[in-house]
Amino acid sequence: MPRAHVFVVALLLGVTSAALSQPSRAAQLRLQHARVDTITAHWQRAVTLLQAYDDSVARSRARLDTIRAGSLRVLVAPAIRSRVEAFVAVTAAQLDSQVGPAAQRLAKQWLVVRQRWDTTADTVVISAVMPPGPRGFPKSREVEALWGALSDSLVIRGLRHASLSQLSTEVNGGFLRWLSSDVSPDTVSTYAWTQLRLGLVSSATAVARRCYDGDLIACRMTLRLVPVLDAATELFDAAGRRRFVTEGNYSPDAIEVACRDGDDAACLTAARRLVRRGNPISPTRLMVMTATQTALRIGGREAYERLIRSTGAPAQALADAAGVPLDSVLKVWQHNLRETRLPSQDISLGIAASSLLWIAVCGALSLRSSRWR
Amino acid sequence: MFRAIVWMQWKSTRALSLLTTIIAFALPLASLQLGRSAASASGFVAAMQAFGAAYALLAALVGLLVALGAWRPDHSGRHVYALSLPVPRSRYAMFRFGAGLLFLVPTIAALLVGALLVSVSPIPEGLHAFPVALTLRFALASLVAYAIFFAIASSTNRTAGLIIAIFAGIIFSQYLLAVFADGERTVDVLGAVLDFVFVRPGILSVFAGRWMLIDA
Numbered sequence: 196m197p198r199a200h201v202f203v204v205a206l207l208l209g210v211t212s213a214a215l216s217q218p219s220r221a222a223q224l225r226l227q228h229a230r231v232d233t234i235t236a237h238w239q240r241a242v243t244l245l246q247a248y249d250d251s252v253a254r255s256r257a258r259l260d261t262i263r264a265g266s267l268r269v270l271v272a273p274a275i276r277s278r279v280e281a282f283v284a285v286t287a288a289q290l291d292s293q294v295g296p297a298a299q300r301l302a303k304q305w306l307v308v309r310q311r312w313d314t315t316a317d318t319v320v321i322s323a324v325m326p327p328g329p330r331g332f333p334k335s336r337e338v339e340a341l342w343g344a345l346s347d348s349l350v351i352r353g354l355r356h357a358s359l360s361q362l363s364t365e366v367n368g369g370f371l372r373w374l375s376s377d378v379s380p381d382t383v384s385t386y387a388w389t390q391l392r393l394g395l396v397s398s399a400t401a402v403a404r405r406c407y408d409g410d411l412i413a414c415r416m417t418l419r420l421v422p423v424l425d426a427a428t429e430l431f432d433a434a435g436r437r438r439f440v441t442e443g444n445y446s447p448d449a450i451e452v453a454c455r456d457g458d459d460a461a462c463l464t465a466a467r468r469l470v471r472r473g474n475p476i477s478p479t480r481l482m483v484m485t486a487t488q489t490a491l492r493i494g495g496r497e498a499y500e501r502l503i504r505s506t507g508a509p510a511q512a513l514a515d516a517a518g519v520p521l522d523s524v525l526k527v528w529q530h531n532l533r534e535t536r537l538p539s540q541d542i543s544l545g546i547a548a549s550s551l552l553w554i555a556v557c558g559a560l561s562l563r564s565s566r567w568r
Numbered sequence: 569m570f571r572a573i574v575w576m577q578w579k580s581t582r583a584l585s586l587l588t589t590i591i592a593f594a595l596p597l598a599s600l601q602l603g604r605s606a607a608s609a610s611g612f613v614a615a616m617q618a619f620g621a622a623y624a625l626l627a628a629l630v631g632l633l634v635a636l637g638a639w640r641p642d643h644s645g646r647h648v649y650a651l652s653l654p655v656p657r658s659r660y661a662m663f664r665f666g667a668g669l670l671f672l673v674p675t676i677a678a679l680l681v682g683a684l685l686v687s688v689s690p691i692p693e694g695l696h697a698f699p700v701a702l703t704l705r706f707a708l709a710s711l712v713a714y715a716i717f718f719a720i721a722s723s724t725n726r727t728a729g730l731i732i733a734i735f736a737g738i739i740f741s742q743y744l745l746a747v748f749a750d751g752e753r754t755v756d757v758l759g760a761v762l763d764f765v766f767v768r769p770g771i772l773s774v775f776a777g778r779w780m781l782i783d784a
Contacts, residue, residue: 267772393784396694397608407694438607539701540778542708549769550708557715558665561722562658 259309262538265291266298266407267358271308275319277499279350293380295496297503300365306357308350321353365503373419373509374483380499383485384493388535391481393534399439400476401432406529414525418478418486420510426476427466436462439476440469489528490517513534570652574667580673581637588630589678592706595622596682596699596781600689603782609692613784620779622748623679627706628775630675631713638668638720665718672714683781697782709774716771 259270265287271279305324327329355427363377371378395403395417405413415421416430423429431439440462441447441455450468453461470476490513491498498516507514514521599619603612642650642664650660684701691697720728742758766776 293763389784392694393610393613396692397610399608442607537783538694539698539780539783540782541698541701541705545768546705546707546774550712550774552769553771554711554715557712557719560663561665561715561719 206358213217225311259445266300266302267306267354268302269306269308270305272310272319274310275308278347282347282350282354286351287360289355290358294359294362294499297302297365297499300503301358304361306354306361308353312325312351319353319356321350323325323357335462344542362499362503367503370502370505370512374487375480376484378487378491378502379484380488380491382532383488385535385537387481388531389537390418391485392532392535394481399435399442401435402429402430407532409529411522411525411529415510415521418482420508420513420521425467426470427463430476431466433459433462436466440465471496484529485531486513486524487516489531490514490524493517493519493524493527509552569655570667573663574670576641577638577664577671577754580640580666581634584637585671585674586632588626588633589674592630592675593623593678593682594624595679596686599781600686600691603691609694612692612695613780613782616780616782617623617778621635621636621704623779624676624709625777627709630710631715632674632717634671635714635717635721637671638664638717638718643721652704661722662780664722668757669711669712669717672707672710676703676710679703679706686781691782695782695784698780702779702781705774705779712771712774746751 207423258273260273260276262269262271262283264284267283267287267290269279269538271283271284287298288544292498307322307324308319309322311318359379360377363371366378392407395407397403398417400417402410402413402416404418414424436459437454444451447455450461450465454465491502492530494501494517498518501518502512502516505512510521513524516525516560599616601620602618603615606612606615650657653660680699680703683702684738687697688698720731736755738761742756745755745757764770765772767773770776
C-alpha cells in the first residue's frame with residue numbers, strides 16, 4: 196500500500212473515531228438526565244440526613260426518665276416527671292391491693308408517659324410497651340392506652356388502665372373471648388347491679404328469669420358457662436320465643452306473623468333463623484363482668500394470679516380464681532343480683548334540706564312583704 | 569282567728585283542692601295501669617318514669633292553686649278585712665300561710681294512699697316500690713311551690729312585675745347573645761340560671777331528677 200493511501204486511511208479512521216467519540220444529541224440528553232438524577236439523589240440523601248438529625252435531636256431532647264414503684268416500671272418525659280411520680284406510687288399500691296401477687300407480672304413490662312410531639316405540650320400519651328412473647332406481640336410494641344390533657348385524674352386513670360390491660364393479656368384467651376374485654380378487678384357499683392337485675396328480669400329468655408329465681412343451672416346457661424346447642428329451645432320458653440321473634444320487628448315475614456299469632460312451631464323456626472343470623476342473645480357484658488368480679492372478690496388477693504394460671508374453660512377459670520366451686524360463685528353472684536339495691540332516688544337528706552331552706556326563705560319573704568303600705 | 573281564716577280559705581279553695589286530691593289519688597294507679605301493658609320489667613320501669621313529670625307538675629299546680637287561693641279573699645276585698653284586724657301584718661300572713669298548708673294535706677294524703685295501693689299490687693319481679701319516698705318528695709315539692717307562689721302573691725304588684733321582668737330579661741339576653749355570638753363562643757346565660765335554679769341546692773331542685781314510684 197502506498198504511503199499516501201495509508202495516510203488517507205489513517206486520517207479517515209481518525210476523523211471517524213473522533214466523530215464517534217463526540218456524544219450524540221440523545222446521548223447528551225441522557226447524560227444530563229443522569230446528572231440531574233445524581234443531584235436529586237444527593238439532595239434526597241441530604242434531606243434524609245437532616246431529618247435523621249432533627250429526629251435524633253428531638254429524641255435526645257425527649258429522653259425519658261425511669262420511675263419504679265412496686266411492680267410498675269414507668270418511662271416518663273422529664274418535663275412531667277414531678278407530676279407523674281406521685282401517681283405511679285399510688286397506682287402501684289392500688290394494683291397491689293387489687294390484684295395481689297399478679298401485679299409482679301408487670302415488672303417485666305414498661306408503661307410510658309410522654310408528651311405528644313404533634314400537639315400541645317400539655318397533651319400526654321400513656322401507653323404500654325408490650326413485651327415480645329408467645330402471648331404478646333411478636334416484637335416489642337407500644338400500645339397507646341390513653342391520651343389527653345395532662346391532669347391528675349388522667350394520669351391515674353391511664354396508668355391503671357394500661358397496667359390492667361397489660362395484665363389481662365396474661366389471662367387465657369378463651370376466658371378473654373367469653374369476657375369480651377379486659378379483666379377488671381374493680382368493685383361493681385350498686386347502680387350496675389340494679390341495671391343488671393333489671394336486664395335479667397326483663398330478658399326474653401326463660402333461663403335468665405329462672406336464674407333470678409335461684410336456679411344455678413339456669414345461671415350457668417344465662418352466663419354461657421355451659422355450651423348451648425339449640426338456643427331456641429334451651430334458652431326460651433314458648434312465650435319468650437314469641438317475644439324474641441316479634442319484639443321490635445316492624446316488617447315481619449309470613450313465619451314471623453304466624454309466630455305472632457301464636458304458632459310456636461313458626462316461632463321455633465323464626466327464632467333459630469334469628470340465632471343463626473347472630474341476633475344478640477349472648478350474655479351482656481355487665482353479666483360476665485360482674486360474675487368475674489364476684490369470683491375475684493371471693494378469691495381474695497391470690498385470685499387474679501390463679502385466674503392467670505388457669506387454662507380451663509371460663510367456668511373452670513372462674514372457679515379457679517375464686518378458689519371455690521363454680522356453684523358457690525354463682526350463689527354469691529345471684530345473691531348480690533337480688534339483694535343489692537339503691538336507696539330511693541326520690542328523696543334524700545340533700546333534697547329535704549334544700550327544700551326546707553327555700554320554704555323558710557320564701558315564708559320569711561312573704562312575712563316581710565309591703566303590700567299593705 | 570286562725571279558724572276563721574281557714575274557713576274563708578276553705579270556701580275559696582275547696583273545689584280546686586278536691587280536684588287535685590282526686591288527680592293525686594289516680595296518678596299512681598294510672599301509672600300502674602300503663603306499666604302493666606309493658607312486655608318486660610324494663611318497659612314497666614319506663615312507664616313509671618314517664619309519669620315522673622306528672623307528679624312534679626301536679627306538685628307545682630297544687631302549690632300554685634293553694635297559694636293563690638290563700639290570698640284570693642284579701643285581694644278581692646282589697647285587704648279591708650285584714651287591715652281591720654288588731655294583729656300585725658306578719659302574724660296575719662303567718663296565719664294565711666298555715667291555713668294554706670292545711671289544704672295541701674288532702675292532696676298529699678291521697679297520693680300516699682294511691683301509692684300504697686300500687687305498692688301492694690303485683691309488680692314485676694325484681695322491682696321495688698317506694699311509696700313513702702315518693703310521697704315525701706311530692707310533699708316537699710308542693711310545699712316549695714306553695715311557698716314561692718305565696719311569697720309572690722303576697723308581694724306588691726311591683727315586686728311581682730320585677731320578678732317577671734328579671735326572667736324575661738334573662739331569656740332576652742340569651743337571645744341577644746345567641747344572635748351576636750362569635751362562632752362557637754356563646755355565653756349560656758340561661759343554662760347557668762337553670763343550673764342555679766334546678767341543680768341542688770337550687771330553689772326548684774326538688775322538682776328535678778327522677779320521680780319513681782317503682783324502680784329496680
